[in-house]
Amino acid sequence: MTFDVAQVRRQFPILSEIIDDRPIHYLDNGASAQTPLAVIDAVRTYETTGRANVLRGVHRLAERATESYENARVAVASFLGVQPMEIVFTGGCTAAINLVAYSYGQLLKPGDRILLSELEHHSNIVPWQLLRQRSGIELDMLPVTTDGQIDLEALPKLLTPRTKLLSLAHVSNVTGALLDVRRVVEAAKTVGAKVMLDGAQRAPHGPVDLKTLGIDFYVFAGHKAYGPNGVGVLWARPELLDAMPPFMGGGSMIGRVTLAETTWAPAPRRFEAGTPPIGPAIGLGMACDWMTALDWTTAHDHEMGLVQRVLDGLQKIDGTQILGPASLQNRYPVVSFMLDGVHPHDVAQTLDSFGVAVRAGHHCAQPLMDRFDLDGTTRVSIAPYNDNTDIDALLAGVTHAAKTLR
């Protein structure tokens, strides 16, 4: 069965926009994906027919809002193959990592170690550096191979009895490299360490079976997974959520408050202080349903076919270099490249004049740029609604930049 990209494109209203007489070739999905009509409608339905706060009121609008919000939790849980009460809605992926760093971090002792990698997004580095300042834990870094993958050969050397957590990108936001999760989990188990995956770049490419992966924490962002801004997801094993102290205090997360002391609500409420991002969570629930309904066998083949078209096309342009796996093996549809003699921002600006949206720069991964002594890269990130016309416009723009800017 072939993938009907035209049918998918029709579900995304923004893709038919014309700006300055040019269609949009949106290849910046790794920064923020576009959102389908089903998600827009779900948020609109909440705002126009069920807007109220959740978990408090007894009136019928509050009941509607609460039901929609909790149904969204069920949809996200189904997308990840876990139970709804193991899902915590946060303000985003960064907020979810900070939650774990603060809350799970309180369970760690000075001298305990956390293992990251050189290719992590800043949001999977800085929260742990802040924890190190607060509580005296130590950080270790897995190196990166020349083709932009986390070098798991270094695992035995860097894992110690004091290693309590490995927190790694499921898919690199720069190189597109897919982590060998099984190998990481097996190694972590030998020292009793937990494993957290930053799923920001993996979740937008179909359901994830967390129970099979055998990990302990998973986080991802709503806006990169065809949902609204302002919402993210933390999943953790229930026994970990039960053991973790609150991150933020406020309404909804309490058992009982007196002036002397407060007891905490069970998870996930314990970690959802205050009014949650109700509309965005409902939208994200619909985005998860939308992704679950897509045939990802053909969608993934379609995406990787476009990656091959990018790799083949870039190879024909003099002076291009790929930062990431050269083949389609162990990678997802994120492709970073350099064009000799042209700064990535100038490549991206040129591409914009061709109607092509990409990201250029350090991609919030400055340690990875340092590793390769790069100013930055130009990054192409692909979603199921992209097609050959997007890639051909990209290649025409890169060719033009090569001709005119060096």
Place this chain on the structure above:
Amino acid sequence: MNDQLYQEKIVALAKSKTGAGKLAAPTKTARRDNPLCGDRVIVDVTLDGQGRIAEIGHQVRGCLLCQASAAALASVAVGKDAAGIAQYRHEAERAIGREAGKAHDPFDAFEPVASHKSRHECVLLPFEALKDALA
């Protein structure tokens, strides 16, 4: 096409590399990074006895606009003190539309950047570095 922004004068300035490189014995050096895009400018100056620039060298690790701006600045900086450089900053601000009035050569090259707000800092980063060097 990209010709609207990358006009001949900007590209020529960048390619001129005027003032590019390190000075052997700078009086002062300053480095500025743009945390959003990662562009980096290092400016070396030697000063005469009155705080005027005798020599200038810059190392730009950034985009074509940043390179062009550093070259334009280096082409006019010798003999100027901090107040004189501040006047050139106004020229650049006028070129990118942040201040009213017409910019003059060589800074009028940056007029096409006015409508690209996200690129304004690329033009101004060398000015920030030089300001720090002269502080």
